[in-house]
Every structure is written in C-alpha cells, then in structure tokens.
Amino acid sequence: MPQRFHDTLRDAVVPFSPQEPGHARIYVCGPTVYDYPHIGHMRSALTYDVLVRHLREQGMKVTYVRNITDIDDKIIGRAAERGEAPMTLARRFEDAYHEDTRRLGLLEPDIEPRVSEHLEQIVALIQTLIDKGAAYESAGDVYFSVEAFPGYGKLSHRKPSDLEHGASGRLDAEEGQRKRHPADFALWKGQPEGASATTWPSPWGPGRPGWHIECSAMSTHYLGASFDLHGGGLDLVFPHHENEIAQSEAASGETLASMWVHHGFIEVNKEKMSKSLGNFFTARECFRLVEPEALRYFALSVHYRAPLNLDWTLDDAGQVTGFPQIEEAERRVEYIYSSRARLEAIADKRIVDDGEVPEPLTDFARALGEALDDDLNMPVALARTAEFLKHVNELAERSKGKKGKVARQAVTAAREGLERLGRVLGLGNDEPQAFLDRVRSRRAARLGLSEADIQARIDERTAARGAKDFARADAVRQQLTELGVELMDDPGGTRWRLP
Numbered sequence: 001m002p003q004r005f006h007d008t009l010r011d012a013v014v015p016f017s018p019q020e021p022g023h024a025r026i027y028v029c030g031p032t033v034y035d036y037p038h039i040g041h042m043r044s045a046l047t048y049d050v051l052v053r054h055l056r057e058q059g060m061k062v063t064y065v066r067n068i069t070d071i072d073d074k075i076i077g078r079a080a081e082r083g084e085a086p087m088t089l090a091r092r093f094e095d096a097y098h099e100d101t102r103r104l105g106l107l108e109p110d111i112e113p114r115v116s117e118h119l120e121q122i123v124a125l126i127q128t129l130i131d132k133g134a135a136y137e138s139a140g141d142v143y144f145s146v147e148a149f150p151g152y153g154k155l156s157h158r159k160p161s162d163l164e165h166g167a168s169g170r171l172d173a174e175e176g177q178r179k180r181h182p183a184d185f186a187l188w189k190g191q192p193e194g195a196s197a198t199t200w201p202s203p204w205g206p207g208r209p210g211w212h213i214e215c216s217a218m219s220t221h222y223l224g225a226s227f228d229l230h231g232g233g234l235d236l237v238f239p240h241h242e243n244e245i246a247q248s249e250a251a252s253g254e255t256l257a258s259m260w261v262h263h264g265f266i267e268v269n270k271e272k273m274s275k276s277l278g279n280f281f282t283a284r285e286c287f288r289l290v291e292p293e294a295l296r297y298f299a300l301s302v303h304y305r306a307p308l309n310l311d312w313t314l315d316d317a318g319q320v321t322g323f324p325q326i327e328e329a330e331r332r333v334e335y336i337y338s339s340r341a342r343l344e345a346i347a348d349k350r351i352v353d354d355g356e357v358p359e360p361l362t363d364f365a366r367a368l369g370e371a372l373d374d375d376l377n378m379p380v381a382l383a384r385t386a387e388f389l390k391h392v393n394e395l396a397e398r399s400k401g402k403k404g405k406v407a408r409q410a411v412t413a414a415r416e417g418l419e420r421l422g423r424v425l426g427l428g429n430d431e432p433q434a435f436l437d438r439v440r441s442r443r444a445a446r447l448g449l450s451e452a453d454i455q456a457r458i459d460e461r462t463a464a465r466g467a468k469d470f471a472r473a474d475a476v477r478q479q480l481t482e483l484g485v486e487l488m489d490d491p492g493g494t495r496w497r498l499p
C-alpha cells in the first residue's frame, strides 16, 4: 500500500508517488538561528524526522534537505543589540539547534544548506526573475510581481482580493511606495539609508536577500526545479510557501513540489506558542525537567496536523516546575525501556524452539507501517506500540517461574519489533538501565528523596527476609510505599522505581 499524506495544495490526503520511483526528494524549512530553539521547532523537526524514517523503513531512498536561515533581519537586529557580528550569533544558535536536535534523537538531514553560503544561487535566481519580467528593481530593492504569476494564491487558497491587505509581514509605508502591487514582496532588500546593517553585494547594490527567495534558491539547487515533498509549519503556508512557489515556478516553469505537508503548532490556551505572546519554552528548559525522549513521545501523541496543547505547572515564584503531559509521556517511554530490560533479562535456558508466538509480536511491523502510511498517523502508531509492548511484557512474564519457557521465534519477534520502534519512531534507542536510572534520579531529587537511603532500606528488608523476620520486612516495605517507592522482586534481587 502506498503512503498517503495530506497535501495542502490539493487540500486532501493523496498517495505519495515520487517522480523518480523509489527516491523521495524532500525539502523542509529549517530554523532561523537567532535564539535557542523552542519546543515548536522541535515539533517541526520531529514530524519530518518520522516521515523520513518511515519512508526509509519502507525501502525508499530519501534525500532530505533542511536549511539553516542564517541571514535574516531578526539575526541582524539581535546581533546589533548585543554588539556581536551577525554570523557569530547565527553560528552559536545553529550549534544550539544541533545540540537540541541530537538530544531529541533526530536524524541529521542529508544536506543542511546555510543561506550565507548560497548568495550566488540567490542572486542568480533573482536575476532570472527580472529577466523574465516577474521581478523589478525599485530604489535598491528588488520585488516579485505577483501579477506576473497567475497561480499566486493556489497553495493558501486565497483570492487575489485577500492579498491586497497585509500580504507582506514586513510591509511598511516606505516599502509600500516602492512596490507596484501591495502583495508584491521583496527578493532583495537594499541597505537602508544611513544604516550600518550587514550587507552582501549584488547587481542591484549592497543588501540582503528576502527570506522567501532563500528557500527557493536552496531547495532547487539541491533537489532540482521540481521535487516531491516540501514541508514546514502551517504558519509558513502564507506568505512564505506561497511566495516560494511563485518565485520558483515563475523562474523554471515547473511545479516546485508535488506535495506540501504542513504540521500544526504547539498551542498554549488555544494560542500559538510564540515568543511575542510570552508563552514560550525552549527545548532546553523542557529537557531540564524531563527526558528529551519524553518530548518526542508527547509530540507523536497528537496527529501532526492538529494543534498540540501544552500545560505546565509553576511554583510560588513563577518558575516552571513541570509539564504534566510530557511527564505522562515520560512514563510511557519508561515502559518501553522497562519492557526492553525485561526482554533482555530472559535467560537463554528459558528460550525453547517451540511454543506460542503471539501474533501482535510478529504483526507489529505491518501495524506500525500501516498507521504511518495513513497520513503519518502517529497516535495510532503509538497505540499499536502499546499493544505490542503489552505482549513483550507477557512474554517476559511467561519466562518466569519454575517451568517458564518461551518460544525462540517469539523472543526474536519481540527484539526485532523493539529495534523497529527505535528506527521508525526513534523511541527506545538508549541503553535501558541508563534511561531508567536517569528518570529515577530526577524524580528522587524532585521528591527530596535520597537514593542511597532508599537502597539502604531495601537492603534492610532483604536482610529481614533472609532472617525470616517477615514482620520487619513488611514494615520496611510499607515505609517505602508511603514515600512513593515501588518495589519489584525479581530472581536477581529487588529493583525499585518512582512512578
């Protein structure tokens, strides 16, 4: 069954069929690096991470390009405030972005072009548009003429009358006078009079490229004039992606991307999370309180096109103390690791050649693939994962006891399923005990409990049981339960966790 994704252009879920069979060429708008990435950036990167992982798992070759916007007015403005060179600031936040995406277990794109290294392609594309009559120079700026591109508005499904107002996010009165049509947008911005802004040379004088043209130049430079899938947030549909289509298609005469896949926002009280609204959390603030993988699980728990609502808790001083939904997601991730640990703990002598092979174990690959083929339905993929994990745990349970035996084929299927979960959803790739220990330590610290003290009490209970002083052993267990400590008695000893 072919993959089907929601295409904004056709406003429908349609089959995904790469122009070159078996090879998907994908471009995703990356971050503008002027600050630490917030968790909305992480949701964006994660959506396409799972898309690319899934296509590869289905045997497709994927060329995944995600850019770094390191030339932008926000970067130039922030650098000026701090008395720092724009490129120094941009590189620092690019590094921070990479660090956070690594912690989240995101695949690196195959190509990650920086705007600052593609001025030549940008200038050439602008020149082509001028030569074709689709762009014009005006007082040191160059604008795209929306009237020269009849398809303008086809992605955002807007009528030309809608475009008269507020078409450009950066429209000011002065700029308005330089444009022929209010919806025309800047391809090249000349240096403002008297300003000492950072500029690059061009045939129209020093200046800097507009944001939209950057993506058009980089995507087509690496993927060709027409590629298979373009991604980004819903907020980019208009004007950014509409303008990318206009520029690229006016220059090449070809369809820029066969399919446009957009993801929803992270919302807070039904408002988009954004710095300007003050309801903004960086990825690293979140990672201070929960495992990065918990954020991954949380983001996968809602369909990628739906808004993801976020709650948090504050202390009396107004400091963020937690993210209840992400903490809940962390318990689900913990279940993946404890399942893996239990599976790995099945002793060889318990594994036999015959025996029951539960279908949910052998069927997991198909179930996961089917969920993601269906417009990347990640919540269904997680539901299938939960079902699979339940059977992994039942298998581990059956291996215990005096006569416990499990089928080799079932153990193999469980192992392969967990590996697949790691490859496709990027979950459970850490070392299980390391993950479980980190989570437990953080929870203990938050509850003000000493891990050494808990272990000492467990040792006391073990000694009491050894001496057949069961009343004492039960009393210690009761104390620990009251502290919120859960004990698990295994053949290898007593383990503990903080749920």
Ligand SMILES: [Zn+2]
Binding pocket: 028, 029, 030, 215, 232, 240
């Ligand atoms: Zn872009």
